[in-house]
Amino acid sequence: MKNIVEYKDADGTCEVGDVVFLGSKLSEKAELLVVHKSEYCDVYIFKPLASEVIFMKDEDGNIPFYGKPYIFAKEIEIKEEQL
Numbered sequence: 001m002k003n004i005v006e007y008k009d010a011d012g013t014c015e016v017g018d019v020v021f022l023g024s025k026l027s028e029k030a031e032l033l034v035v036h037k038s039e040y041c042d043v044y045i046f047k048p049l050a051s052e053v054i055f056m057k058d059e060d061g062n063i064p065f066y067g068k069p070y071i072f073a074k075e076i077e078i079k080e081e082q083l
Contacts, residue, residue, distance in 0.1 A: 003078045012071035019049065021073040022063070028053055029075075030063060041066050 004026070005012075014020050014032050022028040030046035030053070037043075044065040048057070055063045 001078045002075050004073050004075055006073040007071060010070035010072045012074055014071050014074060019075040020046075020071045021075075022046070022053075022055065022069060022071070024072050026073055028055070028072075033062065042068060044069055 016032055018032050022030055027050055029050040030048050033047050034045040046063040058064055
């Protein structure tokens with residue numbers, strides 16, 4: 001079963017493979033594909049999973065962020081025994 005954890009101040013962190021929400025209305029759903037960290041700038045690349053995404057996409061249809069993006073919520077898997 002999947003559950004959505006909201007972050008009060010959009011300060012949530014995410015790892016590669018996480019499904020996150022990039023918008024405060026929880027409609028901007030995306031999966032984090034790649035994180036590249038350098039001494040100059042961190043690059044986060046997301047694959048949009050929502051039909052309506054307001055963010056600019058690259059030529060591959062992915063959403064790049066140059067610097068840490070705001071994460072408003074994250075989708076997590078809940079195991080049966082945790083319910």
